Amino acid sequence: MGKRRPDLSSPKAAEQAFYQAFADCDPAAMAGVWASEGVVCIHPGAPPVIGREAVLRSWSGILTGAARPSLRVVLLKRLEQGALAVHLVEEHIAAPEGDGDGTLVLATNIYCREQDGWRLLEHHASLPAAAQRHSLQ
């Protein structure tokens, strides 16, 4: 768990906590966002990372010692049914110094409701083709 307890009262709150942990380069906060089991993470252009420990290790490698990125997230579509929610988002990721448009990533985020709140179960991120890396909205 991170230093603070993230608000996990809704899929939206869990998503905000996920991207806040990413923007803060905070592996401990990131660990608090993922589900307790059955998680999958596909980083852009990478094979899937399966299992909570492996996923947290992958994020720790990305976040530890990194400069905090500029991160803007646009929700394109959402669906919630019972204990699952699916969000399709655009992630606009740029270096802190802001050298241009940065990178556009598409992500499908799947959240599940656990006993103490909503957690991230799957994050599937991919890069649209280079010629199409402008905002879709």
Added chain:
Amino acid sequence: MGKRRPDLSSPKAAEQAFYQAFADCDPAAMAGVWASEGVVCIHPGAPPVIGREAVLRSWSGILTGAARPSLRVVLLKRLEQGALAVHLVEEHIAAPEGDGDGTLVLATNIYCREQDGWRLLEHHASLPAAAQRHSLQ
């Protein structure tokens, strides 16, 4: 609807019908697999296609007049809760004449249960990095 009524009695059956329509290059069968509304399709390296009509148009463009590919699908992980199911799969796609290993695509497929069976709601496909395009199993 296609010439035949696909078996949509489970997420697994819907997935088989989806990949059969893909392998058969059959746009009509493909139309029978997708949910009635709220669908999203992300083809590898492409921006999202949102909405049933746009998604079916995109598949029609891909399938019409195409040579039937060699297609092998490996299920990496599945989850079903209530009226939603999530499958993470590897798609091994090769030209019919079989020129080598073909292409490995990762896909997150999300199915929903409608009144008359399970349908595909979202297909998010992406390419692992070139150096990692071997089977993950």
